[in-house]
Amino acid sequence: MSKREEIQEKYGIYGESQAIKEIIAVIEQVAPTDITVLITGESGVGKELVARAIHGESKRANGPFVIVNSGAIPEGILESELFGHEKGAFTGAIETRKGYFEMADGGTIFLDEIGDMPMTTQVKILRVIETGEFMRVGSSQLRKVDVRVITATNKNLEDEVKRGNFREDLYYRLRSVNIYIPPLRERREDIPILFEKFVAEFCQKNKVAFAGITDDAMQVLISYHWPGNVRELKNFVESILVLENGKIVDANMVRKYLKYDLSGFDFTRNLPIRYGKTSEQADRELIYRALIDIKGDLIEIKNLLDNLATFISKQITSPLALPEAKVDFKTGTVIENFSLVDMEKRMIQAALERFNWNKRLAARALKISERTLYRKIKEYGLERKREN
Template identity: 45%
Template sequence: MVEPDRQISILIIDDEQSERTSLKRVLSPKYDVSEAPDGDQGLELAIKIEPDIIITDMMMPGMNGLELLKHLNKLDFNPVTIFITAFGNEKIAVDAMKSGAFDYISKPFDIDELRMVVRNASDKVMLLSENKTLRRQIQKMSAKNKLIGESEAIRKILELTKKTGEVDISVLITGESGTGKELIAQSIHQQSARSANRFVTFNCAALPTELIESELFGHEKGAFTGAVESRMGKFEAADKGTLFLDEIGDMATETQAKILRVLQEGMFERLGSTTTKKADVRIVSATNKDLESGIKEGWFRSDLYYRINVVQINLPPLYERRDDIPLLIEYFLGRFNKKHSKNIESLTPDAMSMLINSDWPGNVRELMNAIEKAVALSDSNTLTLSEFESKKPSKTYSNFSSDDLLSFREQKKSVVDGFEKEFFISALLQQNGNISRAAEQIGLRRQYLQDKLKKLGINAQEFKE
């Protein structure tokens, strides 16, 4: 695995000293470069140092490049292999790529092309390393990536998730914000034949339209202002794995058309390139919007809808499965006790009753935030009703006592502030802490909402996942 604080290592294998020197001069000091004069010594050194990338000549005395590749393919570690071939021998290099090589460079090589190929190989190394890390994490947190609950609704969802994971089809997950759509997407991936490969997440509402295509499809150097180097997109990163398109209902119709092409043909082009690339990707999408209404209103394509909606899994809001709330509270208590070094064992009956009977407009995410805040700030081993004050119902006229009646103006301000605080928090929870989307949802200007949040002491960052 590549540690974040160490250089990527490269082994150069070539029988010509001048070629090895030229390559080393170009690649050092950015990379940790070793060298070997032939295939046999190269294989021996590779087994000893386990380089991330191997750059090897195709034609060498003794063991040639293709024979070397066969031996490399049998090793426990997986170096990314780049071939150097004489002009006119490109067909041999293409055969090598079919046998597992990453790419090739023709002699005499162009320095910029060499750097680009090695940079792309480095991206592949980092992805492979990340895959190993993710697989280890998934094994450790398999319970964490399941929807918590024992209600009939959750049992049916988990059963459908298992069946869906076993077949390679597109899935659309629907439900309000905070209901656990990404957890279901992860679970589908883990139970699929693609589980050894990457699960890549992309939030369709997180970027301006003009940047979404670059993120999804990648771009070449110079494709637009600021594109100082080539970059692979999410489809390339998710090749042979799963791409989770969160909030797909927020995607522009022009981008929808390009996504549709990838689903239909498995092909796309990076921005600024005419080279068609292939991607073997399973698409799992999620939305909290009514896409069928979007089709009627013209903001969502019907052909894309039917492509992504082979199987639909609908997650109910938390108020429709109140029986699961005690189990969720128990799970979050254990999780946040460990995180904050606390030993909170339970809730008082009135606190538990209040949490069970709350509406939770932000669903499981809002409950999770409430439990974490209470655990982090509590000084005892039992959580009481007073530690969940923000969830208690706002006062109405029937609740006022003589002690409350300080003045009409003060009382009105208190009630209005309480209403605004709950209203804005609810909007932020539903929009995952995104002020722009929250403002749009409730019909306010972004700057006005930002000013109100500041006055009320609300930090939008606290409501991000």
């Protein structure tokens, strides 16, 4: 086994693509040093695995490896979490507490989602990277630590600097070495390898049988867009192994669990089944996924309303297109009204007719997902007009 294969197997950085080979080569080069490393890439590509590999192959491997999710800690307590605090420094500080940097002394601290860190904290991060010095919250005593700093983000820090959201001096300090992990859709040759590894790991750990996967099913996996990257693939493997235990995985089964669309995008993903986590962690992840789904629905509603407003404005300019409300002038009662619901129904019907009931094209024109379009068609009882 080569050194590259050894590192891949040890830290779970699987793949045979050129991108993965280059990443492993960089890990081998930078690990023995104390140079600061910035790891970039979309969520779910495996940035933490690369950070663990750098630490594990370094001279600090026997020291602590402390992970900090900068974006998950409220701004009001972030500095206390990073640098610690003295007893009485603020309400609730009933005792002196070490921060993450002190906990990582002699080892490595991994600052994930560094792009979400407040500007006020960025100044102190820059100082501790350059000098190793910091002060606990509520203290005037200067402390010193020996820590290697590895950071990661899914944001473009150069753009964040231009927008004034990230300090330029910290950005240049962090990017001494930048390891970019491409999304899974840009290294599709790694998908079969990752699938095989995840299956083997899960079956061994959970004593679950795997009957195999058809060539057609693997092609569906390879052509899928994977917006959640490697993390999504792993969740998919866990779900399908449990729910289809003992069955051969075929193309229809894959489409069922991915809610696969021919364009390669994931419109309605089922909640993943998670293993090896506490109930609190699992609940929190389910809540996060639900919030993401709600956000997507709200965006679709906004797009639908924007389209509706445009449609109404066009209808008003044409006296023949918009019927007037019918009113009983004796009682002042509105007998027939042209409501927003009616307008939405007409707008959807018009889009469907325009694209000859091609639902995918109609959904794109309306800027909503096919799932929403199907729901609206059923809700309004829309039918294709038959030609005489």
